[in-house]
Amino acid sequence: EDKVVQSPLSLVVHEGDTVTLNCSYEVTNFRSLLWYKQEKKAPTFLFMLTSSGIEKKSGRLSSILDKKELFSILNITATQTGDSAVYLCVLLNQGGKLIFGQGTELSVKP
Amino acid sequence: EPEVTQTPSHQVTQMGQEVILRCVPISNHLYFYWYRQILGQKVEFLVSFYNNEISEKSEIFDDQFSVERPDGSNFTLKIRSTKLEDSAMYFCASRDRVRDQPQHFGDGTRLSIL
Numbered sequence: 001e002d003k004v005v006q007s008p009l010s011l012v013v014h015e016g017d018t019v020t021l022n023c024s025y026e027v028t029n030f031r032s033l034l035w036y037k038q039e040k041k042a043p044t045f046l047f048m049l050t051s052s053g054i055e056k057k058s059g060r061l062s063s064i065l066d067k068k069e070l071f072s073i074l075n076i077t078a079t080q081t082g083d084s085a086v087y088l089c090v091l092l093n094q095g096g097k098l099i100f101g102q103g104t105e106l107s108v109k110p
Numbered sequence: 111e112p113e114v115t116q117t118p119s120h121q122v123t124q125m126g127q128e129v130i131l132r133c134v135p136i137s138n139h140l141y142f143y144w145y146r147q148i149l150g151q152k153v154e155f156l157v158s159f160y161n162n163e164i165s166e167k168s169e170i171f172d173d174q175f176s177v178e179r180p181d182g183s184n185f186t187l188k189i190r191s192t193k194l195e196d197s198a199m200y201f202c203a204s205r206d207r208v209r210d211q212p213q214h215f216g217d218g219t220r221l222s223i224l
Contacts, residue, residue, distance in 0.1 A: 032210055041217035042114070042201065043153070048212055088153070095166050096141065098203075098213060100153040 002027040004101035006089050012107045013079055021074040021104045023089030030099075033065050035074050036088040038103065043088055046074070079108045112136040114216035116202050122222045123192055131187045131219045135204030142185045143203040143213060144177065146170070153201065159185065189221075197223045 003026040013019055025033070032050045036043035047056045049065035049072060056063050060079075065072045076083055089101040115134045123129050135142050144156040158165040159177055176188045185204075189196055199220050203213040 034212055036215075042215040045212040045214065048210070050210070092210070096158055097155045097166055097168075098143075098145070098153075099155070100145075102152045 002091070002093065002099050004089055004091055004099055006087075006101040006104050008104060009102065010105040010107070012109065014109050015080060017079050017108075018075065018077045019079060019106060021076075021087050021089075021106070022071065023073070023101055024071040025089075025091055025101075026070065027091045027093065027099060030091045030093050031096075032092040033072050034090045034092060034098070035063055035072075036090060038086040038088055039084075046087075048092075076106075079106075081108050081110055084108045112214075114202055114204055114214050116200075116216035116219050118219060119217065120220045120222070122224060125194060125223050126191055128188065128190050129192055129221060131189075131200050131202075131221070133185045133187070133202030133204075133216055134183050135185055135202070136206075136214060137183070138206065139204035139214075140207045141165075141205045141213075142177075142179070143205075144187045145201040145203065145215075146198040147201065147218075148195075148198045156187075156200075192221075192223045194223050197221055 007022045034048050035046040047063045052067035060077045063074045086103040086105050088103050091099045117132045142159040147153045157167045157171045199218045201218045202216045205213045
């Protein structure tokens with residue numbers, strides 16, 4: 001069965017800290033790995049990773065995929081209170097279906 | 111920026127009743143999806159829809175569920191004879207025709223079955 005596992009499940013940090021969120025997966029033959037940020041409502045798209053070893057960056061956020069070791073990480077530097085959210089690691093399978101991890105709940109304290 | 115919109119934001123229904131959850135996908139998108147998230151659990155895929163037919167459905171999506179695109183803008187999820195365990199947040203998503211574009215999600219409808 002396809003599986004996406006995120007760790008930690010929850011994390012509390014202070015503003016300015018750097019965090020690394022982990023995602024490991026057991027999914028055969030997927031198309032892409034995506035990261036979404038979910039605050040109170042809709043998951044909002046952050047990154048789509050298709051190739052191994054290529055870092056994607058957007059401001060203070062960056063992510064990389066390792067297809068050999070079957071994991072991805074999402075880094076957030078200089079965290080702000082607005083980064084508080086649930087971060088979802090999601091695999092896009094060959095049929096176009098998204099397979100979700102359980103999410104990491106990040107809380108950034110002032 | 112274009113958005114996926116869902117209505118209502120919260121629906122409360124008696125067990126056994128039928129509900130229709132509505133979604134307006136982003137206007138030039140061609141692929142549509144429904145997901146649900148039971149409180150405290152992962153988001154789960156329900157169904158994907160393209161070219162006026164279901165492309166793929168999960169084992170959750172049984173005969174109780176149906177989807178429809180009744181006109182050029184709406185995409186609906188109907189749940190017949192609702193059960194307590196149907197209580198969840200239901201998300202609609204859509205994506206562009208270009209392969210491997212990300213899906214964009216609506217804010218969800220919270221369905222509460224009493």
